[in-house]
Amino acid sequence: MKVVVTGAAGKIGRWTVRTIMEAGHEVIATDRKLREESASKNFIQAELRDYGQVCQLLMGCDAVVHLGNIPTDVRNTPQAIFENNMLVNFNILEACKDFKIPKLVWASSETVLGYPFVPEQLAYLPVDEEHPTTAKSSYAMAKLLTEHLTGMYHKLTNQQLVSLRFANMYEPDEYGKIPIMHWNEEQKDIQKKNAWAYCDVRDAAKACLLAIEKDQLGNQVFHITAPDTIMPDLSGDLVKRYFPNVPLKKEVQGHETLMAIDKAKNVLGYEPLYSWRNVLNPDGTPKVLPDDQLALSKTNI
Secondary structure, three states, rough: OOEEEEEEOHHHHHHHHHHHHHHOEEEEEEEEOOOOOOOOOOOEOOOHHHHHHHHHHHHOOEEEEEOOOOOOOOOHHHHHHHHHHHHHHHHHHHHHHHHHOOOEEEEEEHHHHHOOOOOOOOOOEEOOOOHHHHHHHHHHHHHHHHHHHHHHHHHOOOOEEEEEEEEEOOOOOHHHHHHHHHHOHHHHHHHHHHHOEEHHHHHHHHHHHHHHOOOOOOOOEEEOOEEEEOOOHHHHHHHHHHOOOOOOOOOOOOOOOOOOHHHHHHOOOOOOOOOHHOOOOOOOOOOOOOOHHHHOOOOOO
């Protein structure tokens, strides 16, 4: 398959390019900034707000993995985020329609579920794909509207359009920061804003690969997270303390993620392999790793 990956210089994008290439597919990587160390030698610097450039990129490809959005509310104004992300997402969907590209996978977000979560607005835990959505930022609104757009384009084209709602992303060398950043009492309370969900970039990249390789998915939304929470506490204890009045839709086991990934497992075959628990002890001290795993944990690209 010939696959275009947008946002290829970004956090998920770098790993997705490599993962898709290792699976034997041809990758055209693109971003509006250069990334010389990209795994793909076919890297094109492009502006996705320009529909002509989008058409040139996508013409003749078999699938698109669209990761090319402004990724955060922190460094940009709400207007800039909404204007950029909505136009870019529309251009990608429109070009996929015009060039009859069979498959599109794109990065939606946990934020469409009501981030930051507050107990009064959660219908139940773990939150799954059926949970009511609500946007509280321009970033979340652009993601939510794009989910609706994919529904429209699927009806127009019958193409396979898959939305992956990613949680807070971590690269292998970032796990050492977790105890300092998240485990004190204040941060535990703050991090309830996404039910303590997170995702390893390698698992996110694998989910993108699964979604382009699988057929007949139609228009689907999947939650993609790590199998556990970012906290050392048991998930049931976290719910009792921070969301005592929110009903449980199912029994929560151990440190199980509270952003349910059952659908992704059952439909996509998604099986997340990576957790901070692979490299840290429950007290936050590093585990003694074999040399090969230690080297991998320090890999940045």
